[in-house]
Amino acid sequence: xxxxxxxxxxxxxxxxxxxxxxxxxxxxxxxxxxxxxxxxxxxxxxxxxxxxxxxxxxxxxxxxxxxxxxxxxxxxxxxxxxxxxxxxxxxxxxx
Numbered sequence: 001x002x003x004x005x006x007x008x009x010x011x012x013x014x015x016x017x018x019x020x021x022x023x024x025x026x027x028x029x030x031x032x033x034x035x036x037x038x039x040x041x042x043x044x045x046x047x048x049x050x051x052x053x054x055x056x057x058x059x060x061x062x063x064x065x066x067x068x069x070x071x072x073x074x075x076x077x078x079x080x081x082x083x084x085x086x087x088x089x090x091x092x093x094x095x
Contacts, residue, residue, distance in 0.1 A: 014062050014075060021059065023051055028080040030094070031055065031064070034073060040080065040088055051076065 012035055023029065025046055031039040031053070041053035051057040055074070056065040062076035084094055 012075060013077060015078065017060055019079070020051070020062050020076065023059075023076075023079055028085055029053060030077045030080060031057075031074050032077045035075070038077070038094065039074075 012032075023043060023046060025043050027043045029041055029043060029051070031041050033039055041055065043051060043053050045052040046059070049059050050065065051059050051062075057063065057076050058065055063072045064074040066073065080088070080094075087094065
């Protein structure tokens with residue numbers, strides 16, 4: 001199997017464990033794919049250990065759970081405010 005390397009600036013600025021634990025169904029999160037590409041996902045389900053947005057994230061660390069990729073490739077950077085959601089909806093970009 002070929003090895004694929006990503007040439008991306010990988011920064012990881014996680015939320016605190018407490019911030020991950022207040023995420024609830026209906027929230028919109030910013031997923032940092034490859035630690036540098038933002039994606040916006042709506043939370044569909046939350047358990048004690050998992051935040052599910054179509055992709056699953058560890059509720060304690062915000063790191064994506066992926067059984068097929070042995071190294072972390074994305075994380076939850078933030079929960080969007082109403083103002084941020086409106087900005088994205090209207091084609092704007094977050095800082």
